[in-house]
Amino acid sequence: MYEVRLSDFEGPLDLLLFFIQRDELDIYDIPIARITDEYLSYVRLLENIDLDGAGEFIYMAALLISIKARMLLPRSSPDGEDEIVDPRKELVDRLLEYVRFKDAADRLGLVLDSRSQLYTRNEPDDEVVEPAEDLEVSYDVSVFHLVAALRRVLERAEAEPEHLVRVTDYSVEEQREWLKENITSDEPVSFAEVVSNRSKRFIIATFLAILEVVRDGSFRLLLGPLNEDFYLARKSVADSDDLNVEN
Amino acid sequence: MESLIQIIEGIAFAAGRLVAADEIREAIRVVSGQETVSVSDDEIAEAVGTLNERYERENSAIRIHKWADGYRMASIPAVANYLRAFFQEGPRKLTRSLMETLSIVAYRQPVSKPEIDNVRGVDSNYALRRLMELGFVSMAGRSDTVGRPLVFTTTARFLEEFGIQSLEDLPQLREADELFAEGELGAMHHEDLPTEVDPQDEEEFPITDDPSETQS
Numbered sequence: 001m002y003e004v005r006l007s008d009f010e011g012p013l014d015l016l017l018f019f020i021q022r023d024e025l026d027i028y029d030i031p032i033a034r035i036t037d038e039y040l041s042y043v044r045l046l047e048n049i050d051l052d053g054a055g056e057f058i059y060m061a062a063l064l065i066s067i068k069a070r071m072l073l074p075r076s077s078p079d080g081e082d083e084i085v086d087p088r089k090e091l092v093d094r095l096l097e098y099v100r101f102k103d104a105a106d107r108l109g110l111v112l113d114s115r116s117q118l119y120t121r122n123e124p125d126d127e128v129v130e131p132a133e134d135l136e137v138s139y140d141v142s143v144f145h146l147v148a149a150l151r152r153v154l155e156r157a158e159a160e161p162e163h164l165v166r167v168t169d170y171s172v173e174e175q176r177e178w179l180k181e182n183i184t185s186d187e188p189v190s191f192a193e194v195v196s197n198r199s200k201r202f203i204i205a206t207f208l209a210i211l212e213v214v215r216d217g218s219f220r221l222l223l224g225p226l227n228e229d230f231y232l233a234r235k236s237v238a239d240s241d242d243l244n245v246e247n
Numbered sequence: 248m249e250s251l252i253q254i255i256e257g258i259a260f261a262a263g264r265l266v267a268a269d270e271i272r273e274a275i276r277v278v279s280g281q282e283t284v285s286v287s288d289d290e291i292a293e294a295v296g297t298l299n300e301r302y303e304r305e306n307s308a309i310r311i312h313k314w315a316d317g318y319r320m321a322s323i324p325a326v327a328n329y330l331r332a333f334f335q336e337g338p339r340k341l342t343r344s345l346m347e348t349l350s351i352v353a354y355r356q357p358v359s360k361p362e363i364d365n366v367r368g369v370d371s372n373y374a375l376r377r378l379m380e381l382g383f384v385s386m387a388g389r390s391d392t393v394g395r396p397l398v399f400t401t402t403a404r405f406l407e408e409f410g411i412q413s414l415e416d417l418p419q420l421r422e423a424d425e426l427f428a429e430g431e432l433g434a435m436h437h438e439d440l441p442t443e444v445d446p447q448d449e450e451e452f453p454i455t456d457d458p459s460e461t462q463s
Binding site: 010012103108112121122 | 263310319341346347350354368370418420421
């Protein structure tokens with residue numbers, strides 16, 4: 001298992017790239033129908049957990065649907081002369097452009113890394129170079145991996161009959177406290193177990209609370225090899241130095 | 248009479264900030280009482296080069312760098328681990344959304360917020376605001392295009408904090424085809440779950456430098 005730390009949520013283009021990478025799709029020949037369906041199922045989930053920026057995902061979903069519709073139209077031009085533009089072209093161009101800047105961001109990060117090795121006297125008074133809230137250690141693990149795990153847990157929760165008589169609401173704030181009270185060990189515990197036999201509302205509020213406690217550094221998050229579940233553990237000072245591989 | 252080399256070394260040591268060639272000239276002018284001073288940029292650069300050669304020869308932990316449009320004294324990477332431990336700080340990094348937004352501004356400047364949003368597919372309001380707070384990005388007037396949106400550029404502070412002299416020194420923006428050819432896109436996503444690098448293992452610096460360097 002590997003430890004991850006979440007920084008910020010990723011955008012609609014990242015989600016598309018996530019599918020393309022996962023299924024090893026040809027970016028120049030994206031199976032739009034399949035991607036659109038899968039994209040929509042994620043968007044529904046994102047709406048459910050009310051992540052900030054779900055609107056951007058919905059916008060992308062609409063774009064995918066319109067491309068899918070255009071793909072179904074006859075593809076010959078009336079005069080037979082103009083070159084027919086693939087309805088996916090604009091989206092592909094955007095993805096390619098985005099990939100270039102993702103790469104540029106990675107490499108600029110390396111430039112910053114080498115500069116960070118050089119220490120100067122009297123840093124400018126504002127010392128803003130390393131704002132704690134913007135620190136991150138690893139950003140290669142996508143939040144979509146976690147969302148995928150959440151989806152599996154939610155599907156299971158749905159299958160189980162609910163015996164709740166009264167609907168109880170859970171706030172993210174309450175769930176933060178709940179996590180801190182109930183997870184006291186630095187041994188990783190499974191997310192699926194933590195929320196087993198709980199209502200969907202409980203699961204979603206807990207999931208969001210987990211994102212927060214992991215971000216603020218009080219908990220560590222570990223991903224299993226199959227991305228089917230993830231694990232949560234208290235962060236102790238002692239283990240801050242051997243963060244990585246756990247099995 | 249003090250040499251130019253000594254003057255520069257003194258100022259660079261004590262300033263604790265980036266020092267422009269003009270500031271060095273101005274100091275010399277004031278002391279000399281002359282109207283103008285004929286010290287060229289090249290002479291200053293040469294003096295800095297001489298200093299750096301000497302530091303290297305003497306196995307000093309100090310170098311003078313040219314960043315943005317000025318000079319600044321800094322320690323060498325070999326002692327970075329010790330300084331990090333001394334100042335008790337973690338690695339300096341920016342979040343991905345900040346790095347992405349900063350890259351777009353750096354390579355596309357002057358660039359408007361709608362252009363940035365379009366590349367990233369998300370609203371970049373927070374990232375831009377944060378980058379401006381950090382002093383890496385600033386507003387640079389309005390574009391002539393429809394709606395005359397505000398445009399953003401990177402700052403001298405960005406160059407300084409990233410240790411580069413000018414925008415030309417940024418790594419070349421690579422073409423998507425190139426990234427595919429190298430399997431970078433695949434790699435970018437396939438390496439999936441990275442292991443964290445323990446900073447202790449990252450680099451091992453020799454405590455003593457190559458003895459051949461001490462002779463010269």
